[in-house]
Amino acid sequence: MPTVTFVSDRLPAPVSVEAAAGELLLEVVRRAELPLWWRCGHGTCGACLVRVSHAGQPVPFRLGRKERNVMIRQGYLPKTALADDDFIDSPDLPRLACHIAVTEDLLISF
Numbered sequence: 001m002p003t004v005t006f007v008s009d010r011l012p013a014p015v016s017v018e019a020a021a022g023e024l025l026l027e028v029v030r031r032a033e034l035p036l037w038w039r040c041g042h043g044t045c046g047a048c049l050v051r052v053s054h055a056g057q058p059v060p061f062r063l064g065r066k067e068r069n070v071m072i073r074q075g076y077l078p079k080t081a082l083a084d085d086d087f088i089d090s091p092d093l094p095r096l097a098c099h100i101a102v103t104e105d106l107l108i109s110f
């Protein structure tokens with residue numbers, strides 16, 4: 001089972017939670033009752049932004065359309081970012097907790 005460790009200035013100390021393989025990060029957050037704000041739960045509001053660290057970074061990956069659109073709208077990606085562009089999975093690029101399936105140990109900051 002992957003372990004997800006959360007760090008935030010909204011937490012008194014880091015919190016580690018076990019996740020089922022493939023579980024959405026937002027579900028882990030909700031189950032653990034962590035103070036990460038979210039609204040829509042499906043990648044349109046952009047409220048659930050997190051920074052993700054894991055052992056495999058940095059690595060190229062593709063963002064889904066909804067997540068890419070939120071990143072463009074919030075200024076994290078240029079308006080010219082295309083669906084078939086590769087992006088670099090690293091803590092430098094915020095991600096949406098409602099779009100991340102947990103498949104390995106993660107360090108999440110918010």
Ligand code: FES
Nearest residue numbers: 041043045046098
């Ligand atoms: S909860 Fe709205 S984008 Fe994730």
